[in-house]
Amino acid sequence: MSDTRHTKVLIIGSGPAGYTAGVYASRAMLEPLLVQGIEPGGQLTTTTEVENWPGDTEVQGPDLMVRMEAHARAMGCEVIGDIIASLELDKRPFVAHGDSGTTYTADAVILATGARAKWLGLPSEEKFKGFGVSACATCDGFFYRGQEIVVIGGGNTAVEEALFLTNFASKVTLIHRRDELRAEKILQNRLMKNPKIEPLWHHQLEEVYGTDSPLGVEGVKVKHVDTGEITDIPCKGVFVAIGHAPANELVKDVLETHMGGYVVTQPDSTATSIPGVFAAGDLTDHKYRQAVTSAGMGCMAALEAERWLAEQGEDAGKDTSEPLGYGVENPAAE
């Protein structure tokens, strides 16, 4: 059944940025609606221990996100299980169409759609995705008890995934294209001390191979980045952990983006190139991409939305029959 819901503030996304915006917008009596998207709780639901969330020496990512959702709800934020399929930002009220059939109209919008795992783009990676190739150790690690596994990447995610996978795997090979890790030193130390993990430096994944019936991975071929020499590594699981790309699909054609698709916001602000549209968290942040910085930006977005709505007065919710004419000045800005 299709229906229409109007709100002063529509928050799109349920990671740390979205839920924090929900807490602040609720306390500002804006009665926000928050649409959770396909991954309620966001990226932290795909990890285990989080050790850098202030106030918790250690907390499980999924537990933290359950608490954040409860906090937003307790403050009065309405949390909705829906996915925004398209967004119209060229006139007010802004309009968002949900997969459920619900149309959301909003005086202000806070975009907090975060980021998604990147893939290498190999045909064999695509072929075995979900059948031995994964980008989420916490989701799929359990299936590889007693098996050999490879992890691709050299950042925090790759190292954390490799460490976590040692709970199940007999051996984890960390394949990195350089001989220096991007991961934090504390994680590097844990990696080097773990007898089940073997780093393989200066190598790139060339091909995943396996059986067709049933579909399953038997190993990978990796290439030395300098010599081109190919090495065969038998394994049952391949975890790709080469970073994340901003989830900008809803706005990439109407908002200015840079640095590979991150939404541009004004300096020291979450305001985008469209007045009344604010962006927070990993969607805008090519630099820090942390839970705490995302939460901080969610707070800023709600406070800025509140001030912007107050400045608009009665005009905030007024229908603008003509397109606003704001938006991308240089859509190709990189």
Ligand code: FAD
């Ligand atoms: P996200 O958490 O990415 O959430 C985005 C939300 O947007 C999701 O709820 C999604 O469903 C929603 N969404 C997307 N598209 C739509 C749509 N069309 N309609 C509606 N909703 C939509 N950071 C730390 O500080 N400490 C850590 O220990 C840590 N560990 C990590 C471990 C892993 C494996 C990963 C991947 C990341 C880790 N990070 C960590 C980074 C941290 O998770 C992110 O910085 C943070 O989650 C970003 O928050 P966010 O709110 O911007 O977006």
Ligand code: NAP
């Ligand atoms: P990242 O820091 O961007 O690291 C990506 C890694 O993948 C890099 O080592 C990179 O190699 C490699 N890579 C990228 N493209 C590749 C390709 N095509 N082929 C082979 N290797 C490739 O990404 P991330 O580790 O997912 O982290 C993302 C953000 O989340 C970071 O800000 C991180 O701090 C945060 N995070 C934090 C925690 C934590 O605080 N505990 C945990 C996880 C994530 P190069 O190094 O050669 O570029």
